[in-house]
Amino acid sequence: MDIKWKGGIILIFVILIYLLLRPGVHYERIEIAGSTSVQPVAEKLAAEYMKKHPDVKINIQGGGSGMGIRTAQQGVVDIGTSSKSLKPEEKDGLREYVIGKDGIVIAVNKENPINDLTKEQLRDIFSGKIRNWKEVGGPDAEIHVIVREEGSGTRSSFQSLVMKDTKIRKDAIVQGSTESVKQAVKQDPYAIGFVSMSHMSDDVKALKIDGVQPSEKTVADGSYPLVVPFIFLTKGEPTGVVKDFIKWVFSPEGQNIIRSERIVPAIANVSDDD
Amino acid sequence: MISRTREMLIEKGLFLTAIFSIIIIILLIVLFIFREAIPIFQDYGFIHFIFGWEWAPSDGEYGVFTMIVGSLCITFLSLAIAVPFSFLCAIFMAEIAPQFMRRILKPVIETLAAIPSVVYGFFGLIVLVPLVRTHIGGTGFGILTASLILAIMIMPTIISVSEDAIKSVPLEYKEASLALGATHWQTIRYVIVPAAIPGIITSIILAMGRAIGETLAVIMVAGNVAQIPSSILDPVRALTSNIALEMGYATGLHYSALFGTAVILFIVIMILLVIANYFHYKKKIVVGGGYL
Numbered sequence: 001m002d003i004k005w006k007g008g009i010i011l012i013f014v015i016l017i018y019l020l021l022r023p024g025v026h027y028e029r030i031e032i033a034g035s036t037s038v039q040p041v042a043e044k045l046a047a048e049y050m051k052k053h054p055d056v057k058i059n060i061q062g063g064g065s066g067m068g069i070r071t072a073q074q075g076v077v078d079i080g081t082s083s084k085s086l087k088p089e090e091k092d093g094l095r096e097y098v099i100g101k102d103g104i105v106i107a108v109n110k111e112n113p114i115n116d117l118t119k120e121q122l123r124d125i126f127s128g129k130i131r132n133w134k135e136v137g138g139p140d141a142e143i144h145v146i147v148r149e150e151g152s153g154t155r156s157s158f159q160s161l162v163m164k165d166t167k168i169r170k171d172a173i174v175q176g177s178t179e180s181v182k183q184a185v186k187q188d189p190y191a192i193g194f195v196s197m198s199h200m201s202d203d204v205k206a207l208k209i210d211g212v213q214p215s216e217k218t219v220a221d222g223s224y225p226l227v228v229p230f231i232f233l234t235k236g237e238p239t240g241v242v243k244d245f246i247k248w249v250f251s252p253e254g255q256n257i258i259r260s261e262r263i264v265p266a267i268a269n270v271s272d273d274d
Numbered sequence: 275m276i277s278r279t280r281e282m283l284i285e286k287g288l289f290l291t292a293i294f295s296i297i298i299i300i301l302l303i304v305l306f307i308f309r310e311a312i313p314i315f316q317d318y319g320f321i322h323f324i325f326g327w328e329w330a331p332s333d334g335e336y337g338v339f340t341m342i343v344g345s346l347c348i349t350f351l352s353l354a355i356a357v358p359f360s361f362l363c364a365i366f367m368a369e370i371a372p373q374f375m376r377r378i379l380k381p382v383i384e385t386l387a388a389i390p391s392v393v394y395g396f397f398g399l400i401v402l403v404p405l406v407r408t409h410i411g412g413t414g415f416g417i418l419t420a421s422l423i424l425a426i427m428i429m430p431t432i433i434s435v436s437e438d439a440i441k442s443v444p445l446e447y448k449e450a451s452l453a454l455g456a457t458h459w460q461t462i463r464y465v466i467v468p469a470a471i472p473g474i475i476t477s478i479i480l481a482m483g484r485a486i487g488e489t490l491a492v493i494m495v496a497g498n499v500a501q502i503p504s505s506i507l508d509p510v511r512a513l514t515s516n517i518a519l520e521m522g523y524a525t526g527l528h529y530s531a532l533f534g535t536a537v538i539l540f541i542v543i544m545i546l547l548v549i550a551n552y553f554h555y556k557k558k559i560v561v562g563g564g565y566l
Contacts, residue, residue: 036522064522144413149498150331151523173415173509174498176519180399187404188414 033061034068034081065153072233080233083153100263103197104226107204128169145172146193310533329500336531344510352424360432368440387430395491398423412507415497428481439473489514
């Protein structure tokens with residue numbers, strides 16, 4: 001009985017140690033972390049790349065643009081991702097690859113008669129200067145402003161593109177993800193919120209900004225004013241498999257996948273690489 | 275001889291496991307949280323941090339007072355909704371319900387406890403938020419909605435623990451009371467419930483812990499605005515939501531401020547536990563040499 005027990009325990013330990021230390025199949029690994037907006041397209045790219053290169057493993061994590069920038073700087077990950085332009089002090093030692101462009105869509109409920117807002121009106125609505133829909137030609141009802149949490153890439157892009165130095169009103173409802181912003185706008189006829197264009201769907205209405213309808217075309221030609229870059233960041237010059245992956249992302253094949261995720265590709269940057 | 279050493283080994287093993295699982299793990303967690311929170315207390319000031327009304331990490335403002343108020347509002351309102359219902363439900367299940375009904379109720383309540391909180395949150399976002407907005411007012415995101423969701427989440431805890439407490443009241447008490455001519459209701463009212471009160475308070479303590487610690491469901495329905503509420507329809511931000519919302523982005527002092535939030539949460543929970551345990555102790559009925 002005793003011996004059986006001991007034998008069993010020793011066997012389990014041996015197996016565990018073997019599992020921990022085994023030489024294993026040799027994989028090249030790429031760790032990617034950062035913006036949750038970039039995450040879906042990065043996952044698509046990684047899946048396709050791994051199909052082509054079975055000896056490469058790519059891990060992708062969310063966490064936000066801030067985390068992508070930080071972990072890339074610290075060298076914790078091979079590629080950090082960001083959905084906002086970097087401030088000069090954040091660029092330190094990082095190489096940027098703009099893999100595509102996404103628009104920020106201002107979403108309202110489908111019952112809302114408003115179709116068009118100017119950037120100034122938008123700023124006044126989100127800062128709390130305009131508090132009733134009738135001030136911009138809508139129904140006589142209070143505007144329910146829905147924003148993302150502080151630190152979100154979409155929020156900071158919105159801040160720099162629309163609000164500039166004006167602050168977003170303090171009593172705006174905060175939602176933790178693009179989906180919950182959309183959900184809130186979908187239910188509330190008097191709500192307004194911002195979501196990234198790649199996450200946009202038909203259950204809420206996209207507003208024209210300064211008369212321009214957000215679409216892939218208007219984002220690509222620069223006429224739509226609210227555009228954010230999707231960025232891959234590496235610490236210093238990428239090497240080996242990381243370099244190869246980034247190069248592949250900028251190949252026609254990679255750019256096609258980016259396009260299929262409704263993000264406007266940015267092939268122009270491929271020259272950075274070689 | 276062999277069996278004696280073995281027994282000793284087993285005893286020591288149990289002792290070590292107990293020490294490790296309870297004391298060391300808690301100590302490590304607390305130490306780690308406090309260590310990470312030190313910079314914010316030093317740079318921003320402990321009092322300033324607790325009583326500051328402004329939470330704006332990008333402007334260097336880290337006051338959590340609004341969130342302490344928010345957390346307490348949500349917790350107490352949810353308890354106020356859940357406790358009466360659960361308490362009566364527990365009495366019904368333990369004393370009055372016929373056997374077949376108990377067989378239905380018990381698994382239903384257990385299912386309620388097993389549903390993940392994110393599902394409750396989603397239910398709240400899709401169903402309760404529009405209901406509150408159209409029938410009561412405001413944006414739908416606020417203390418009331420969050421408390422309703424939390425009340426549903428904590429009811430199973432209160433019901434099952436209270437029911438056990440009521441059931442564990444010795445049968446002799448009931449028999450003696452009935453033998454003295456008291457009706458069933460009088461027995462419940464004056465004998466069984468008073469004797470079970472410490473257990474019922476324990477159930478409320480557990481529920482309070484769950485309510486104040488709940489994060490995801492609250493994030494989805496509370497609106498997360500860091501402000502002092504002026505009505506129960508106003509959106510508030512809970513301490514837990516604050517951590518979960520911003521953890522992914524935080525660096526430097528902001529990161530430390532989130533750990534500071536955790537320290538405050540820890541302190542708030544400690545204070546509530548001490549108060550609750552005081553009542554728990556005070557209500558104990560001493561019978562003969564021991565207490566119930």
